[in-house]
Amino acid sequence: MAKKKKLLSGFELIGIAPNILLKHVENTAPFLFQGELDTSGEKREFLEKLRFYKKNLKALAHINLTEYFHICLAAHWSTAGTFVPTDVDNQIREGLWKHKSIKKHIEKMARLTIESWSWDYEQVTNRKSYNRLNDQVMSTHEGTWLSVAIGAYCALIKNDMPELASEVASVIVAENRKEEALLLQLKKDQDHINFLRAAPLMAHNFGDLDRVIEQWNMTEDSFCKSIYRLGHIANPDYDPILVFTGTVNKKFSSKENHRHMAMRQPRCLRKSQMFLIPVGPFMDNWGSEIGKSKILTPVEKAEIIAAMYDGYVRQDQAFGYCRGFGALMNELSIEEKDQVESNIAFDLLQKINSSNFKEIANRTLEDFEGEYIEGLNKFKCPKTDLTFN
Numbered sequence: 409m410a411k412k413k414k415l416l417s418g419f420e421l422i423g424i425a426p427n428i429l430l431k432h433v434e435n436t437a438p439f440l441f442q443g444e445l446d447t448s449g450e451k452r453e454f455l456e457k458l459r460f461y462k463k464n465l466k467a468l469a470h471i472n473l474t475e476y477f478h479i480c481l482a483a484h485w486s487t488a489g490t491f492v493p494t495d496v497d498n499q500i501r502e503g504l505w506k507h508k509s510i511k512k513h514i515e516k517m518a519r520l521t522i523e524s525w526s527w528d529y530e531q532v533t534n535r536k537s538y539n540r541l542n543d544q545v546m547s548t549h550e551g552t553w554l555s556v557a558i559g560a561y562c563a564l565i566k567n568d569m570p571e572l573a574s575e576v577a578s579v580i581v582a583e584n585r586k587e588e589a590l591l592l593q594l595k596k597d598q599d600h601i602n603f604l605r606a607a608p609l610m611a612h613n614f615g616d617l618d619r620v621i622e623q624w625n626m627t628e629d630s631f632c633k634s635i636y637r638l639g640h641i642a643n644p645d646y647d648p649i650l651v652f653t654g655t656v657n658k659k660f661s662s663k664e665n666h667r668h669m670a671m672r673q674p675r676c677l678r679k680s681q682m683f684l685i686p687v688g689p690f691m692d693n694w695g696s697e698i699g700k701s702k703i704l705t706p707v708e709k710a711e712i713i714a715a716m717y718d719g720y721v722r723q724d725q726a727f728g729y730c731r732g733f734g735a736l737m738n739e740l741s742i743e744e745k746d747q748v749e750s751n752i753a754f755d756l757l758q759k760i761n762s763s764n765f766k767e768i769a770n771r772t773l774e775d776f777e778g779e780y781i782e783g784l785n786k787f788k789c790p791k792t793d794l795t796f797n
Contacts, residue, residue, distance in 0.1 A: 416469040419476065422507065423499050426461070426468045426479050433458055433483050436492040437532065439681050451528035454482035473513040474520065477504050481524055481556065488552050489533025489684050491672045500556050501620050505563035514563060518572050521560045522579050525553055534686040534694065535665075537606040539590040540597065546590055546606060550583055551613030555620045557583075561631070562624040577631050580617075584635060584646070587613065591649045595796060600781040603796065605687040607657040608665040610650070614639040642792065652794040659787060660780065663725045664688030670719035670729075676708035688728030689780075692773055695732030699739025706744055709736065710751035717756065720765050727768050731776065733760075734769030 413421045424432075434441055440455060441462055447455040461468055461479065471479070480496045487493045504510075505517070529549045530536070536547040557580050564573035587610050594603040618637055626632040638646060639654030665688050677683045680703065686694050698704065698712060713736065716729040740748060749757060760766055768776070784796045 415471065417472055419472050420508070421476065423503060424496065426471065426476060427465055429479065429483050429494060429496065430458065430462055430465075432492075432494050433487055434462070436487050436490040436494075436678060437681075438678055440486055440532075444681060445531045449528065451526060452531075454478075454485055454524070454527050455532075457482045458486060473504065473507055473509050474516045477513075477517050478520055480504070481520070484552060485524070485527055485529055485549065486532050488549055489529070489535055489547070491668060491677060491685070497552075497555070501559040502623055505559055510563065511567065514567055514569065515572060518560045518564060518569075518576055521553075521557050522576060524556070525579055525583065531681055532684070534681075534684040535609065537590065537594075537602055537609055537687070539586075539593050541593055544586060544590065546587055546609055546613075548609055548612045550587065550609070551616035554580060554583060554613055555616040558617055558620045558632070559624065562620075562626050562629075565626075565629065573631075580635065584614075584638065588647055588650060591653050592647060595649065598797065600784050600796065601690060601777055603653075604656070604660055604780055604784065605690060607653045608661040608687060610653050611639050611657040611662070612665070614650070614654070648792040648794055652789045652792050655789045655791055656784070656787065656796075660783065661688070663723060664728050666723060666726075668719065670715045670722055673718075674708065674711040674715045676704055677712060679703055686728075688726065689731060690777070691728040691732040692735040695735030696739050698732070699736035706747035707751045709740075709744075710748045712736070713748070713752060713760075714756060717760055717765055727776075730765050730768035733765070734771075737769070 413425070415421060439445065441459060445455060446452070447459060457479065477500065480494075480500050483494045484496050484500060505514070507513075510517075529547065530545060533547050533549060536545050538545055557576055561573050561576045561580065564570070564576065591603070591606060591610065594606060614637075617635065621627055621632045621636055627636060634643075634645060637643075638650045639657075640651065642648055642651055668685055671677060671685060677698075680701075682697050682701070683694075685691070698709065704712075713733055716733045716736075720726055720729040737745065737748075752760075788795050
């Protein structure tokens, strides 16, 4: 059983202490506290909240359940795109909604959840896709939001607050429609690469939604049933593009977009938000940013290359690491390339130079992406009979 601790405010804390949570955020996203990000503006207040408490740790002793929930949201939003996201998922999806003081705080927490839908997270993730018509962005952050929002909905239903639950439900539907519209627009534009970027994002987001519905045992609730398994089963209220996209993800992207455990080892990647990993396998720009960076030493770049190769070996067909490696090497001067390679173990360098890893890295971007474009053009979804073109 989790250890309970009362703060000076009287709030009975269950879960990670807020000061420890801030340390976890600093560990994975130190750039948040070093002035790299623009935290001004109401949609970025969640970033500034963490910076405030980092400077005023004593204030944490006076928080209540709503404020602790807010800090957990801010911490997770700030790190969901990093190599080591904070481990408060179950707290914000379920645990805090079942706190013994929930009745005093549930309305404020639900409204905070609705507000968080529009938080500006662009600076803290590189895993994103856009709708060119309105510049709406989609990332895995929407999955984080959906998982919290459906938790809020379930808690409101169980606490006999149907009107506020309906408000939350309407925003959940709006998010679903946003993702549906983005996918339809990318298909209309015949934007193959961005569609392939969007597919794992949507699969992740609706996967989070499904897991929390199951976590709350709400699969038979009428609203939950209406939005359950959207990426897997045709739903008469939604376009079949969602099921098509889910199938495309399994075919082309699922092996590329996992937890990137190998990339947790080179801590130098945490120096800047510019190094946050993008959607695989399209990692050329990421590799270029690392290669041309002046804040990474040749030793650190060698460490990153070793991790890229490790990730490729660990995760069969994770070609994004190959592309990142190739782009990184192309940015190096002859002198820096020699310095980097001199810091890679000789046997590892031999493996890299004689493997498919190097061959995939050396392919032109046009050739590499062309194979995916051709594959998507030829693909027919067995569940919907849809094709991309």
